Amino acid sequence: MRKTIPVLLGAVLAAGIQTATAQKKPAADTLAKHYQALLKGSDADKAILTNELYALLKTKKEENWITAANNFYQLKKADVADSVQVAAEKRFPGGIVARGKALQVVYDEKDAVKKEELFQVWIRKYPPKKFGSERIIYDYARNAVGTAYTDAGNIPKALEYANSIESPFWKGQGWAGTAERLMKQGHYAEAKVLLKKAVDDAAAFRTTRKDEFGAKFAATGYPGYLSSYVACLFQEKQYDSALVYIKLAEKAEDPVRASVIEMYAKILLNKGDYAAAYEKLSGIAARGLLNPTTKGQLEEAFGKVRGGNFQSYLDSLKGHMNTAIEEEMAKQIINIPAPGFTLKDVDGNTVSLADFKGKTIVLDFWATWCGPCKASFPSMKKAMEKYKDDPNVKFLFVHTWEKEENATANAKKYITQNNYPFQVLMDLKDPKTGENKVVSSYEVKGIPTKFVIDRNGNIRFRFTGFTAGEDAAVGEVAAMINLANK
Structure with missing residues (x-):
C-alpha cells in the first residue's frame, strides 16, 4: 500500500489547506495545531496523541480516518498508518482513499488513449462535486492525460488538457509542463503561447494576486517560465523580444541562475554584441559557474573583445574564486x-x-x-x-x-x-x-x-x-x- 500514500496525502493536504484558507473550519485548523504540538512533545504527549487518533477511528467521517493515518505516519508508525488506509478504503468505498487508489490505475497506464478512457471512467465514478471545493487531484489527473498525449505527439489533445486545469494557483504549472514537452519535440509556436500565459499568470500572483490562495506557489515558477519563453523566442529568431524578456528573467532572481546568463549571452552573441556578452559571461566565470556551453561562449567573446591567452585568463579568475570561497566557507564552519x-x-x-x-x-x-x-x-x-x-x-x-x-x-x-x-x-x-x-x-x-x-x-x-x-x-x-x- 505504500505506493498510494503520496497520492492520498497530497490530495488530503491540498483539501485541508483550501478549507483552512477559506476559513470554513477553524476548529479543524486548531485541532491540527493541537496534533502537531503533541507530535513535537514528550513520549507522554505522543501517547496521548495515539489514543486520540484511535478515537478518531471510531467516528463515521473518512476525513478523521485520514487525519489518523497521516498522524500515525508522522509518529513513525507506518504499519499502523497502512492498516488504517486499507480499512478506510473498505469502510468508505466511494471516498477519498478509494478515489486515490483508483487514480493510480490512470497514472500507471502508458497509452494516451487508454489513459484518457480510464480517466473518464474515474471522474464519473468520483465526480468533483461530491468532494467539495478541492480540485487539485483532478488537475493532477488531467495533467497526466495531457502529458501522455503530448508525448504521443497529439498536440490538439495536449493543449486541450493543458487548458483544462481548474485550480488557479496550478494553471501556470500545467501550461509550462506541457510547453516544456512541446519544446523538446520542436513545437515552439505552440509552447510559446502556453508559456506566455504562464509568465503573465505568475507575474500576477507576484503582484496584483499575491493575497490569493496558493499565490506563493504560483509565483515561484515565474523565473523558469520566463527562461523557457525566451528559449522559444530565440528558436524563432525573435532576438529583440527575447532580449526584453531575458532582462526580466535576470531581475527575477538573486543570485541569477547560470542558465539565464547562458541564454542572455546566446542572444547577445547572435546580435553581434560581443562586449556585452563578455561582460555577462565574465561575471559567472568569476563565480566558478561556467559550464561547457558558457565556457565556449566566453572564449568566443574573449577572442573578439580582448584576445590573448584564454586559459590564463580563466586561471586568474579561478584563483580569486577559490580564495573567496574559502573565506565564505570559514564563516559556516560548525562542530x-x-x-x-x-x-x-x-x-x-x-x-x-x-x-x-x-x-x-x-x-x-x-x-x-x-x-x-x-x-x-x-x-x-x-x-x-x-x-x-x-x-x-x-x-x-x-x-x-x-x-x-x-x-x-x-x-x-x-x-x-x-x-x-x-x-x-x-x-x-x-x-x-x-x-x-x-x-x-x-x-x-x-x-x-x-x-x-x-x-x-x-x-x-x-x-x-x-x-x-x-x-x-x-x-x-x-x-x-x-x-x-x-
Missing part, C-alpha cells in the same frame, strides 16, 4: 558529533562510519528521483578526482527516501550507467516505522545535502542544494575539506 551508522552498499557490503575513523568524510545524501542530486554528480566526480591520491579523504553517497521497491538495483544501475566511481550506501525505509533512519539522524530536511566530517568524527560543514558551476562546486568541497582539517 557537532556525527551520528554513527551501519548500512549496506549497493553490492551488499556492510559499511560503517566507524570504518573510516581518522579520515575526513564527505557524506552526500541523494536519491535517483532527485534531479538536483543527479545534477551535482559531475561536480562531485571532479571533486573525488581531486582527492583520488589522498587516502585520508573518503566520499560516501547515501541513497535515501526511496520511492520504489527496487531502490538498491535502481541506484546501482544509475551509478554504473553514468560511470560514477561512487560508493553508494542504501538508507532504506524501516518497514515498521516508515523511517529512513540515517537521514533522520542527520536531521536532513531536503536533498541533496552534503556533510563534511573531520578526522575526529565531528560534522564541520552542512550544505543543502548544489552549486551549478563545476569549478565553484569543486572549490566549495575543497574549501570545506581544507578547513575541516585545520
